[in-house]
Amino acid sequence: MVAREGARIGALAQRLPQWFPPGSNAHPSEALPAIWRQWPAFQASAATLAIEDEKLVQAATSGDAQTIELQFRAVGEVCLACHRQFRAKR
Numbered sequence: 001m002v003a004r005e006g007a008r009i010g011a012l013a014q015r016l017p018q019w020f021p022p023g024s025n026a027h028p029s030e031a032l033p034a035i036w037r038q039w040p041a042f043q044a045s046a047a048t049l050a051i052e053d054e055k056l057v058q059a060a061t062s063g064d065a066q067t068i069e070l071q072f073r074a075v076g077e078v079c080l081a082c083h084r085q086f087r088a089k090r
Helices: 004-017 039-062 065-087
Strands: none
Touching: 004 039, 004 065, 039 065
């Protein structure tokens, strides 16, 4: 199940920048203007998510619970870092 869901996350990560064309920060979006001011950094965050997620998929196929847990946390850290930089606080 982790590998399957990880594959879905990876596919979404690759499309993530497409979901934020200029001007898409109107309500109800929680996107900060920093996305467009720092577009290369935002794209890099999406690329990093895809890379770390692929590592999660590989870990999931290994069956090693500790490796899976560590990589799951790494994916979460990438998400959190991007949200801190590019998403408005609720």
